[in-house]
Amino acid sequence: MTAASPDDTVPPPDAAATAAASDEARDRLAIEVAALPSLPGVYRYFDAQGTLLYVGKAGNLKKRVSSYFQKNHGGTRTGHMVGRIARLETTVVRSEAEALLLENNLIKTLNPKFNILFRDDKSYPYLKITGAAVAGGPSPAAGTAAAVDYPRMAYYRGGVDKRHRYFGPYPSAWAVKESIQLLQKVFRLRTCEDTVFNHRTRPCLLYQIKRCSGPCVQAIGAADYARDVRNAERFLLGEQQEVMGTLQAQMMAYADALEFEKAAEIRNQLGALSRVLHQQSVETNADGAFDKDADILAAVVQGGRACVNLAMVRGGRHLGDRPYFPTHVEEASALEGMEDAAGPVAAVAPPQARVEVRVLEAFIAQHYLDGAPPPLLITSHAIDKALVEALTDASGVRVTAQHQPRDQRRQWLEMAEKNARIKLTQLLGEEGSQQARTRALVDALDLAPDQLERFRIECFDISHTAGEATQASCVVFEEHKMQPAQYRRYNITGITPGDDYAAMRQVLTRRYAKLAEASAQGTARLPDLVLVDGGKGQVAMARDVFEELGLDLSLIVGVEKGEGRKVGLEELVFADGRAKVYLGKDSAALMLVAQIRDEAHRFAITGMRARRASVRTGGSRLEDIAGIGPKKRAKLLQRFGGARGVASASVDDLSSVDGISRELAEEIYRVLH
Template sequence: MKRQPEDFLDPDPAVDARAVEAAEARRERLLSEVAALPHLPGVYRYFDVHDQVLYVGKAKDLRKRVSSYFQKNHGGTRIGLMVARIHRLETTVVRTEDEALLLENNLIKALNPRFNILFRDDKSYPYLKLEMHAFPRIVYHRGAVEKKHRYFGPYPGATAVRETIELIQRVFKLRTCDEAVFRNRSRPCLLFQIRRCTGPCVGQISAEDYARDVRDTKRFLRGEQQQVVEELQAQMLAHAEALAFEKAAELRNRIAALSRMFQHQAVDLAGGPLAERDADILAVKVAGGRACVNLAMVRGGRHLGDRAFFPTQVDEATRLAAEVETDAAPLEADAYFAEAERRVLEAFIGQHYLEGFIPPLLLTSHAVDKALIQSLATRSGAKVVAQHQPREQRRVWLNMAIQGCELALARLLSEEGSQRERTRALVDVLDLPITELEHLRIECFDISHTAGEATQASCVVFHTHKMQSAEYRRYNIEGITGGDDFAAMRQVLTRRYSKLAEQRAQDGPDTGVPSSTRQARLPDVVLIDGGQGQIAVAREVFETLGLPVSVLVGVEKGEGRKVGLEELVFADGRDKLTLPPDAAALMLVAQIRDEAHRFAITGMRAKRASVRTGGSRLEDIPGIGPKKRARLLQRFGGVRGVAAASVAELASVEGISPELAETLYRALR
């Protein structure tokens, strides 16, 4: 029989009465605060009893908008759940609706409210940088910009930037080498030999001709492809008439490379350049409680690819918006999904373009609020146009984005459905007392070293049907005999759970703690990559800490250590469990175990390399982080090269100031 959670004690009527009385008093207090709000535009924020932000919204009329939450009974809906949690509210009055839009999105990104649509902050988009120089070079760039250089983009990903650089190398042959390499060349490099560079480092091209290639590159990246092709054709004919056939053939090859690119991009050059050469195409789809926004980028008239974004909390936020902000009868299914998709798209536009580059043209699958576009245009200082029913080439691009959005969402739902079934299978196999599968939390440990050197332990976390990489942890294992995996496991488990054991001893068992605080709870399953020996060590640690050993499960390799023949070993005396190789539960266990192994071994290799190369000497110097360390090692070939470099040479590395170079020089002497 399936084990059940511990039963709660019978409710105390007096306690219930006090809770109801407190809720009524809280509601009266909130209603009085709402009644005092002005009829002005602004932003409102709701907080729970723990002072955690629940929702951030904007309003043309604060009193009218906020009072709509409290004027009717929302029952057991999502909005009802949110309203029941509201303990206090804050408002900020602004001058215009545009200011409210910007402030709302700033707060959403900063506070991550529970009931707002949230798009995870991704790493910055890459750019193509043209470094200003007597002979400028073209280079991939991500990060802060400098006014003295020219930047083109952003691009949807690194691949798009590198493909553009490769095209520029084939057509315009600009250099890509580092400044130190450029200054110290005595003969042409391989790129010159394969006709991907004109060799300015060794005088193989004049400054005037190179400047012309730079000018053509800029025009090409700005979308003036037709003009560039026409000028190249004129130059080719001029060289042919002068009987300079080799130069004419080289220009012919450039024109052919550009023509192939145009055909691949399906751009109709006969009709002239696009009126808007930089554009973002945005498509949205909501289905199965999830949403996808597909962003495709066009820069200089070239379609550079797309990227899919999957917001969190879309279910709560879209239902909330549909229920609160529609005064008419409940929406029909199609209208509801269209309304939900529009709100998801507006949330993406507000959060995505708040601080980054916004192109002059947005092609959208749904009509969006004109005030939102106007506020972004005001912020950027340039005209921004949004179209949701484009024609001709723009229609083709929008259809491509919509199709990509539908495929990405279908793939996500398929993967999540499969993962959900694996979670359910593991819960059933382990007979866990869990009613909501999203709450299952698994932590898995592995030990990695090389013949006892650079021992590291990894802890990976599985929660809400997926691996939570932000919660992964690595532990440096010290003070043990090299290669003693049992001692390493004892150390990492003690370090991981000792504070939790102290908290449990003070507060009592954590049964019934709300899911929002589950991260502080003991996991439902603690997986150990190992058999009886490792489990015996884990059992000893948990018994010493006063933690239940029933959560410990070892993953023991089967006969011949073959994949798919693993057995589950339990610390509480249950018999070993052997599952079929194609069992969904075993697949999930293997996935988590393999991720723990990968995370451990990559950390161990990095630590081993640091120890062997002396890289840690650089990291120990104040002001030298991973990026600067990588640049130094790349430039000088290792720590010995860095130590042998002069202050001036160190200061020539990107990100190394003269003061930091002086500090670095003294520290390595």
């Protein structure tokens, strides 16, 4: 018997067993594929560990699935995925439209590795007008004004209440606030909370600068205010010219009745409305008609990343745009040749254009199939007609898709394409840097700052030792870095020692009371995000403060420690009612949140320790008093919040502390004074 040479090495038994199992799985898959029906449906590929690799739809299951196994794909990404397939599942449906719906639901629910996936986020902001003002309805009692008779405008995000009117959706919070400012200038509707309205005794600043008609002090009647509300609603619905005509008729009627002051008010309103319409970036078409509701979608792929830019037109007004960046683009692009072309244009398009079609279709399916699409979609590429039909069936709205528009629509699309390229270039430039963390946080929290460089976060933390020397910190993150020169510390006084909630209320009130007023006058800028170190309790306290100051609740985010207080398990808690969010321990967004939170904690700790040392230097005189030991000293300091509080306490107050007799209280008072 001769020894085996190195070239004749036999594979180890486990490798041979693995190869045999793989061959067995291939044979089993071939039998399953051969038995598939030639019907529409959805197919799913799994690896040997049961991990979902890919979800696809097909008008003909047998034809589509068999195309994956009819040739050797070599070392390509497609070959890598096909080589991992160990199990196949299929679901037969009645039509390709049903297949689209099922595919979309499975992709969003199961997050397969080789599918293009957009973050499931439809938490768009709306402009809300509360209640309903009715001209000629019941008037409030003489000398009073009821908030219910004077609807207010508000930024809103969340579930819909049928008692109110909602306009949108808007692509960003900034777009909503811009519209509110516009309506304040033209129609002067109130924005204050009902509790503030009901307790006003004199006009506020907005009335003085002609941004509110002052219904809280009855500077305008309920009927006239209701007229302004109706005109504002018509304006938001795209009836701008009709509103202009109505106002002109009212102005002439007042002039004929010799009510020249009222006529002058209408004239000023017309002037403001004319300026607003002139400033709008979207003009009417040549024939005078324009699209009231439409979405413009442009997809761009570059450097293994993709961007879909969504621009919204509502009521004939261009409300702005919003970029979306999908994941798994490179993996899904590798399968591009295995799928049917999306249409006659995609069939002859170059590879990158075909990938852009796939990205665009993935966005439309995941974004609209379980939502409410507008009647018109203007797209940068032709999309599958079956997808458009599925949108119509799912929403009950007759949806039309157009990819080669003319005139004004063409300008909209060119603008969306340009913005998509710009946003994608910015994203690629931010990869692997601190800017990427900022971008990740902005995307994770559905924020839309005007400029990422100006995105500002303020974070608050409370620190004390058993209630002693309570101090709050505020740290600032801007321009992708911490800004130590803008850090602030706040000594907390006048609260029960150890009451973190009261401490948070105090610091937020002190921080934002004047800032809110300055922001309303345009002389200061509020942060884009306010982080508080804590969960529901701290967030609820911050919410109360912001409601009292009339600030946007969506700015507040609490950083709640996870199970076992382990790093990386933190969850984000929102003040505006959104569900908690867990970003994942490897999330770049969570890394940035943790970095800012830890800096706030460090700054608070160092300040508290310095203050505590100062307090204890003066407080050491307590231990020099006969009968005062460490325990009684600690009780005194905790009861009165430090040595300064002990010094300002009366004899009666001192004697009320457990263990302090009347005689000892008098001695303490004598020594400290």
